[in-house]
Amino acid sequence: MxxxxxxxxxxxxxxxxxxxxxxxxxxxxxxxxxxxxxxxxxxxxxxxxxxxxxxxxxxxxxxxxxxxxxxxxxxxxxxxxxxxxxxxxxxxxxxxxNNTEDYEEWFEKNKYVYLSEVEALKKVMPKEGKGIEIGVGSGRFALPLGIKVGVEPSKQMADIAKKNGIDVIFGVAESLPLEDNSFDFALMAVTICFVNDPLKSLKECYRILKPKGKIIIGIVDSDTTLGRLYLEKKENSVFYKHARFFSSKQVIDLLEKSGFTFKQAYQVLLGDYRQINAVEEPKEGFGEGGFSVLVGEK
The missing domain is CATH 3.30.420.130 (Dinitrogenase iron-molybdenum cofactor biosynthesis domain)
Structure with missing residues (x-):
């Protein structure tokens, strides 16, 4: 402790x-x-x-x-x-x-769910520029998306990411240890549900991004079938017990309050995620798929 x-x-x-x-x-x-x-x-x-x-x-x-x-x-x-x-x-x-092994195992057990989420993120990922992931964890999203730098407060998670070649900086989303206007895009993949202050965290992302920089947020949408399932099981979940789930509309509202202009969205996991046996093709928009990718521009 x-x-x-x-x-x-x-x-x-x-x-x-x-x-x-x-x-x-x-x-x-x-x-x-x-x-x-x-x-x-x-x-x-x-x-x-x-x-x-x-x-x-x-x-x-x-x-x-x-x-x-x-x-x-x-x-x-x-x-x-x-x-x-x-x-x-x-x-x-x-x-x-305390549960890094269980965290890593989830991605192996839910391979096509994970790969579908990555595919949705790829749809909006900038082709050029310097990027960073806020809440990089073990690097499960940063690695396939080509992001080389991440901020992470969990030492165990950061150690795994470092072994995978990611430059990890200790920090919390509400107070990023980064210079103003220093990145072209920032990713928050299933991270905003864990931060203490979502609005302050997004304002920090706004600060570190260059003009026209992009913020890319991946969430389990609480207004969908999958989101409601997560909410029902929240108290019995090791990882999501302390999480706060948002709908896509709520995140878009937070983006606009922090200074961003909402630009586009993609979604996957439109059916029962337990039945997925192939990588899903992302669909534009939000509200149907359990996993939403939302993009804001500075």
Whole structure:
């Protein structure tokens, strides 16, 4: 279990400044909480920790990145919000860290479902340009789509992706550790259902994309037969227990709120996914197929 190291002020609220300048830190490990002064914080002895605060200097970020220390810097309001975020974050990451074999096996057992989803994504994938996958996982989508860079918060998943030749950067979707206007397209394949703040995540994608850059989102559409089946089984699913499913219309609304213009959509899995024994030909539009691919342009 990871522990959180949270920058706080004298009153216990989130420190409104760079993490490394904080007068106090709150160490949270399970149900245990300990407040320390900054002089007692030795980043070389933090172990499996996530540093959490509002901001950080470039110099300090370079230091912790070189030491492979994980961090989340967002515009948090107070410590309660941070602790809630960290719990949600930890629960989701732990699921993927602890069940990587089951995750990989799903793609083998559902080969034609997976390949049909890849085929739908290929329909909208730009032929040129620098791309990145947000929530790259083990690289199951990035690899066949030719994407070489990914952001991923699960260490176990990231290790598999790295072995497969993908350059993986630690990070969360709500605070991407990437420069403005640095990519031509970004993929989020079955990722938006796991992020804590979908709107903030899409705004981050907007920030890192170049003008006319594309955001490509793959989802299990909650307004379809497959989506409703997933919702029914959600609580008993290892992976989807902590997920929040969206309809295509809801995602399009989020895209537009984050600044994107909705451009096109494709769908697959129009029948019972358990009966699929060949790669499906994607159909334009959404609302019928259980898996939708939605494209927005900056």
């Amino acid at each position: 990871k522990k959180a190291v949270i920058s706080i002020n004298e009153n216990g609220d989130i420190f409104d400044g760079n993490f490394e300048d904080s007068p106090f830190y709150l160490i949270v490990e399970g149900d245990q909480k300990k407040k320390i002064q900054d002089c007692a914080l030795d980043i070389n002895k933090l172990g499996d920790s996530v540093l959490i605060g509002k901001s950080v200097s470039v110099e300090f970020k370079n230091i912790i990145t070189s030491k492979s220390i994980e961090y989340i810097f967002l515009d948090f309001v107070n410590a309660v919000e941070v602790l809630e975020y960290f719990k949600n974050y930890s629960d989701k990451i732990q699921v993927f860290d």
